Amino acid sequence: MDYGVNFDQNDKPNFPLQTSPRALTGFVVSHAHLDHTGALPIYQISGSKPVFGTLMTKVITEVMLKDFLKLSAAHIPYEWVEVKKTMESFTAVEYGQEFEIGPFKVRLDDAGHIPGSAMITVGTDKGVVTYTGDINLTETKLSKRAEIEKLKDTSVVVMETTYGTFRHLERPKVEDEFVNAVKEVVEGGGTVLVPAFSLSRSQEVMAVLAEKNFPYPVYFDGMIRELTRMMLENRQFVNRYDVLSKAFETFQPVRGWEDRHKVWRERGVIVASAGMLKGGPSVYYFKRIEDNPRNAIFLVSYQGERTPGRRLLEMGKFDEQSKLLKARLQMFDFSSHAGKDQLLEILRAVPNLQKVVLVHGSEQSVQGFGQLAKEQLGVEVVGPENGQDIPLWS
Template sequence: METVKIHFLGASGTVTGSKYVIETPELNLMIDCGMFQGLKELREQNWQQLAFEVPNIDVVLLTHGHLDHTGYLPRLVKQGFDGKIIGTAPTLAITEIILKDSAKINEEEAVRANKEGYTKHSPAKPFYTIKDAEITINKMKAVEKDQWHKLSENIRYRFKFNGHIIGATFIELEIYSKMFVFSGDIGRTDDLLLEAPEKPTKADYLFIESTYGNKLHPKESTTQKLVELINKTIYNRGNLIIPSFAVERLQTLMFILWKLYKENKIPNIPIFIDSPMGNNVLSVFERFPDWHKIPRKEFIAMQDRMNIITSYKDTWKTIDDPRPKIVIAGSGMVTGGRVLTYLKQLIDNPTTTILLVGYQAEGTRGRQLLEGAHELKFFGKWHDVKAEVEHIESLSAHADQSGLLDWMLDIENAPTEIFLVHGEPTALDSFRVKIKDTFHWKTTIPKMYEIKELKL
């Protein structure tokens, strides 16, 4: 009998910072290496030394490229990690884009904070630099999905397609003949851009995300809501600002708007795409056509219809453009990025509409807007919110409770234990009860920094 320890180092009791270390007699491996976002007490943990001897970690496996699953990687490397970072080719392409963009934002914000004096630190330092990101990227290794890859005598893994974003997978990890399944983020069966997720058929230990563990996605019509808001924007001669995640959400919005225009459901309103990272992600869709559903011809036509902004100078030209317009800009939870520049100028204007199109984590500006905040703080100052705030929840790239349960249906054995991760407390507990009632499987909600010892 062998002992395996699971270290829950993130996304435990919260929906951010996914990272787990599996300590075995043969090697130590890490599943995802995410950065905490949202609440200040979570973000402050990003600056702490990892609660595990980092040089003893042999390999990192990534489910997908989102910041809350990859954003801590440069810090891990600075703390002494010297192994390989492994994922599918599109996942590593997305990770490279996100790490470089995040590093650039970190450097710029540190400079701005020091210049304008809105920092308690003297001086403010970036969380990591572009150089740190580049050193990390050099440790990445792409492998094929659907194939078993051996790590040691008794440990092997494979990546399985999981929807959600381009390149995303769940991980099957076989340790001493026991199957550990890490869901990563599970996509939706009706995704516009991606095929339906595949499903696991065996799991002795299942680690499953619970973002929408207590919710069903509304049956609202995304296209109808967009048409209404666009017509209203034109009538008011205002601006429709859509903070967007650069990966998958941005491309989905572009595809929907292009189809609405092509089908004459919206007029020829200017549409500006202002997300340097999102622009880079478009190139990933071009490089990996087998990973998504958009035909190349349509993909090119979609981009030709949009005004894709490449310079900060053009950001200001867009702000000064008096025409009614749609602006899609990062970031999706209004935590940083170009969207803050637009909001600084336009959030106090009643003809502005801010449309939130994804999950808004606790402690983010997006959540504050969603909950009716009358003012918002960014760039060290408070800004009155006079813009209207709208929300389309049905565009989420995460499976809802029904989708999560459906994803588990093909598991043929009764897992020894299920661990619910990547969810806020209410979602986690609701999902725990639902699994118990549906499958009668042992289900646990691990706490942050808990260590679970398993006898295999």
């Protein structure tokens, strides 16, 4: 269930542990973000392994893998032929459709994280396991809340803990504060840069501005255009197709360097990848607007440790050599991950819960939420080490 890649402080990919291809029957993918899909082609090098996920996940995974290969080819143990084999081996399945992989019966249900994201429920001869993938109970412009009512037969939950010790603000309040702040900057003669992940966060921000009938120019740059088009072509996976479609039709794509040189001089909003300012066009725009206090950088994505976005929040500087930022800096909580209260709500929706395995979070988050879950639910909680074998049933 998922096979992704993370990045070190030098932005080089870290690949996960590997096992013998003979021990693997196939893969099920929860969603298309690289930290859940980026290593899939490794198991297509010496053979072919089936991959399953939703149609939305399938089409976006291909784009993400191609872009990853283009940007990081020197550090990746596979080539284009393995990406091609991965996509040829990828079978799209619908939410609620039960299918079999070897002896296992598998079902995907909406996880509410991004369009096409899924919880993966696996039936075995000993019991039922659900892997949440990245999950969210807050309805957003892109996604409905996760279908946790489908977890009635589950006894073991493998759960993400990205925000296991954090309580999110109410989404309507965040949206209003964001739009009002953007208007304030633009009406004061400034430009707003919104660094955002190309997949999902950028579309969410654009949809919010479109729904609020934002009256000033909005530009979007990077892979955002292609990924938005794919979402609109698969409208069954988009919660508010109307406002995303309105954003795509109303706002202006940046089509090259000639446009790029112009738009940062305009009074308006630029939504650009990458979300942590580690690369992409957002860095170009940042360098052009950072010295003017009329301008603003509004962060809307998670800022990983030692990234430029995190350094801005902690030090007010892009890096150690940079001067202090003069433009306005503000963070808005547009997270598509459940916070600690929602994670507890998910577990409470599992009437036969026996064990919880916590993954996809910092050590502090896993330990903090694990203690909370033990105290409030009285179930066994495991925060495994990398590579640790976990007996799911005693």
